[in-house]
Amino acid sequence: MNKLNGIIANIQQAGSIMLVDIKVNSHLFSAMLIASDEENSWLKTGNRVDVVFKETEVSLAKGLSGQICLRNRMLCTVKDVTKGELLSKVTMDFMEYTIVSVITTRSVEALTIQPSDEVEAMVKANEVTLMRTTNLNAKTQ
């Protein structure tokens, strides 16, 4: 899974649906969640959280123009492309993080994605999970 660490900048809520904005360095991410009582303790503005999303939920674009509804856009540099028969794994640098995307080999070829290319990685807000950041020295329980 892709995992970035940030600080909750803002929470907007309608009923039990929440739109949470998280600042990772200077970059803003959004996560759409359903709120529940157990999480109220750590889902608060100013708290540190991990922003988590699956490789297969990361879309890639090259030279994108116009408007798009996806909230999370990361300008990345391609580090490595591993092509499989149907699926390919694209590994990218984004700030100090590594982002991995698994898309069809067909798309990799159509976009001619290769190392050192600039691409935009995108994730829908409702594909983003938040995890309470755990102190590495603390016990897991």
Place this chain on the structure above:
Amino acid sequence: MAIRIDIKKKMLSANGEMNLDINTTLQMGELITLFGPSGAGKTTLLRIMAGLVQPDSGHLEVDGETWFDSNKKINLPPQQRGIGFMFQDYALFPNMTVEENLAFAQDEKDNSRITELIDTFGLNEFRKRKPAGLSGGQKQRVALARALARKPNLLLLDEPLSALDASMRTSLQDEIARAHQLFGATTLLVSHDMNEVFRLSTHVVCIEDGGISKSGSPEKVFSDTSISGKFQVVGQVARIDKQDVVNIVTVITGSNMIVKVIAVDDDTQPLTEGDRVLVFTKAFNPIIKKI
């Protein structure tokens, strides 16, 4: 109608000295699992309940009756506690038949109870046989029937199925569940098998380093509230198949559902078959349809 446990006991474990410190109230009538790693104190707690091990201090009360109290110097001997035991090494009397083994466990002779148990556990054709002529699973059934022969208020089972193979274990799990329904004895089961916990228990108490780390229904205890994903299942990795640039991980969940998950190498690298895993996704992903 409750089991009140508030006990302390200094123990020697593989990692040195450990303090068993348990304070909880459990409801009568439930099938409760004590879950946790080896050496955490599960078996010691069960032996304390049975009266085989004495706590250093504290109070133990079952269904309104005090079994142990260090201040009042009360310590009921095992035979006065109304308990039935079953351990991994079932320790049947080799010189007695199945029937005699059951009868020996009773304080007051009750033949109708023995017949009922023999019927319930499908032991009719073996009733005149001695343990040496029985299979492992049959011996374990006899041991379970014997534990129930004295009509215990509390049935204590210490990893009773860990020596059996998988299919025998599943069928005995069903027998334990059925015995619990039929005879209604409050059951405390020590286990470190999560499938067993989900299959059998209504309540699970997780014990780690001599203390209770979590307690509640299996679903509640094994879900993770530090993750916002609302769709969570706990299971064990059955196999990992490398396919194309990803892996297909097959997970068997606590309720014996088979789930397949796509994962990249970085996620599967720390996994091996048999590992416990949490599979989660968001409430936004599943699609619902009337059937």
